[in-house]
Amino acid sequence: MNRVASTLLLLAALPAAPAFAQTACLPGTYAAPDGDFVVLVKSPAVPEPALRYLFRDGRRGATSDAGAPLACGTGEVSVQGRTWKPIAFRETPTTFDSVGTKMTGVLIEPPGALDAKRPLVVMVHGSERTSPIGGIYGYAMAAQGISVFVYDKRGTGGSDGEYTQNFELLAADAANALDQSRAMAKGRFGRAGFFGGSQGGWVAPRAATVTKADFVAVGFGLVASPIEEDREQMVSEVRAAGLGDDAVQLVNRLSQATGKLLLSNFAAGYDDLDAVRRDMADRPWAAAIVGEHSGAMARMPNDELRRVGRARFDNLELIWDYDALAALNKLDAPLLWVLAGEDREAPIETTRGALLGLAKAGKPVDVYLFPQTDHGMWEYTTGADGERQVTRITDGYLKLLGDWIKRDVRGAYGRAERLTPR
Known part of the structure; x- marks a missing residue:
């Protein structure tokens, strides 16, 4: 077989080039004629040169993802074979x-x-x-x-x-x-x-x-x-675990105790917290309670809460109530x-x-x-x-x-x- 014939056979075996050649994606917002759009931006979560994308319908991902629903051309993108043009904001x-x-x-x-x-x-x-x-x-x-x-x-x-x-x-x-x-x-x-x-x-x-x-x-x-947010998160956790009203009452008490600590700049609330800890000690589920902050506070010793509690939980001027x-x-x-x-x-x-x-x-x-x-x-x-x-x-x-x-x-x-x- 001569060299020309070999080259033709090799080319025939290669997959056909796509109609819209893939190039590096450029950040920007691209619109379809019907008003649909996709936004492409750089993101620390996506290694360059890939970009984060978001469609109007909420689909999101990285342009480097397998099966990403778009292809990038020179200054435009193709979505399902249709060309979307950049919006010049x-x-x-x-x-x-x-x-x-x-x-x-x-x-x-x-x-x-x-x-x-x-x-x-x-x-x-x-x-x-x-x-x-x-x-x-x-x-x-x-x-x-x-x-x-x-x-x-x-x-x-x-x-x-x-x-x-x-x-x-x-x-x-x-x-x-x-x-x-x-x-x-x-x-x-x-x-x-x-x-x-x-x-x-x-x-x-x-x-x-x-x-x-x-x-x-x-x-x-x-x-x-924010205090109510913490309480509601814990209630949601115990309900999701299939627990009953007794568990809800305990996490409500925990929220009240930690709320007292926060509102007093960690000067008051330790007796209330100790009482809740005693009642939760024999509940296996208690170790998994998180909330926004109460779970972590309940698992910290009082001396540590007095020493560093405010620095850890109350250092951003949040208005707790x-x-x-x-x-x-x-x-x-x-x-x-x-x-x-x-x-x-x-x-x-x-x-x-x-x-x-x-x-x-x-x-x-x-x-x-x-x-x-x-x-x-x-x-x-x-x-x-x-x-x-x-x-x-x-x-x-x-x-x-x-x-x-x-x-x-x-x-x-x-x-x-x-x-x-x-």
């Missing part, structure tokens, strides 16, 4: 002052003609220390035709100051961020307000009572104090609250009751629940050991947020259940 970095601290932010505006009716939303972060600037969620909101302001929480990213979880100070920062974004987008927006996720559910409503806001949207937040309902009672702006039906980190029972009470009292509150989702609106699978593995953001959540902010809610949003009347 207008991004304007800025700094602003908040309570004597220099903060760093970016205004993201959708392309196209100036629109004096376009909504503007300030993204109020949760307890994370990572920067939202360049993150996936701001672009996912902007891809839906909304101007978005993202900023680094004090003490993180490019913002000065000390990292804190003091809701009053964080609310002041959020309020100043809204004022800054309004000034930057003057003449190019209509209604303006906040979105807060998780801890942002404490901060965003309070911020809306500090400065004028036209709306507040919250995802998987709590209308309960924060009255979240009081802030909502002061709020006149329309409120959207989205609940994760199986939220282990922020159990929903107290929050759902409080929100439905506000709606019944005539407050402009819209409450939605996505069943079989955990904190973050994550769908999940459960292993034989009971541990959950997140899979994707539940379908409909991102679109509901965007449509509600645009005052264009219509149709179904995945499996969402509306809990308040229209």
Whole structure:
């Protein structure tokens, strides 16, 4: 066989080249003609050159994953054989002052003609220390035709100051961020307000009572104090383990004892804690109780709690008995609250009751629940050991947020259940 024939046979044995040649993916937001989109960003959790992706329907992963539902071309992506083009956002970095601290932010505006009716939303972060600037969620909101302001929480990213979880100070920062974004987008927006996720559910409503806001949207937040959050987590744990009311009563007592320690700066509550420890000593399940902080506190000796308890558990200026309902009672702006039906980190029972009470009292509150989702609106699978593995953001959540902010809610949003009347 001659060399030419051998080469032809070798080429024939190779798989055909794909119609859309795969190249290194470029960060950006890519849109389909029908308005669907995917956001690609760099992420510390994804080794370069791969990127994290998020579709509007909540599918997420890394571009390097086997079976990733997209292919990258030169400045565009292909999804199911269709080419999606990049969205050319207008991004304007800025700094602003908040309570004597220099903060760093970016205004993201959708392309196209100036629109004096376009909504503007300030993204109020949760307890994370990572920067939202360049993150996936701001672009996912902007891809839906909304101007978005993202900023680094004090003490993180490019913002000065000390990292804190003091809701009053964080609310002041959020309020100043809204004022800054309004000034930057003057003449190019209509209604303006906040979105807060998780801890942002404490901060965003309070911020809306500090400065004028036209709306507040919250995802998987709590209308309960941090102490109540800890108690509800422990109740959820014992209920999930199939335990009865006696176990619930014990973890309620544990929460009361640890709450007394926290509210007294670890000066009082040790006798109450010792009493609960004695009653829990013969309960095998007690060693597995976690909560937000009470499980760890119950397993620390009193002398250690006196010595380092405050440094370990109370070093971020958290307002342990924060009255979240009081802030909502002061709020006149329309409120959207989205609940994760199986939220282990922020159990929903107290929050759902409080929100439905506000709606019944005539407050402009819209409450939605996505069943079989955990904190973050994550769908999940459960292993034989009971541990959950997140899979994707539940379908409909991102679109509901965007449509509600645009005052264009219509149709179904995945499996969402509306809990308040229209």
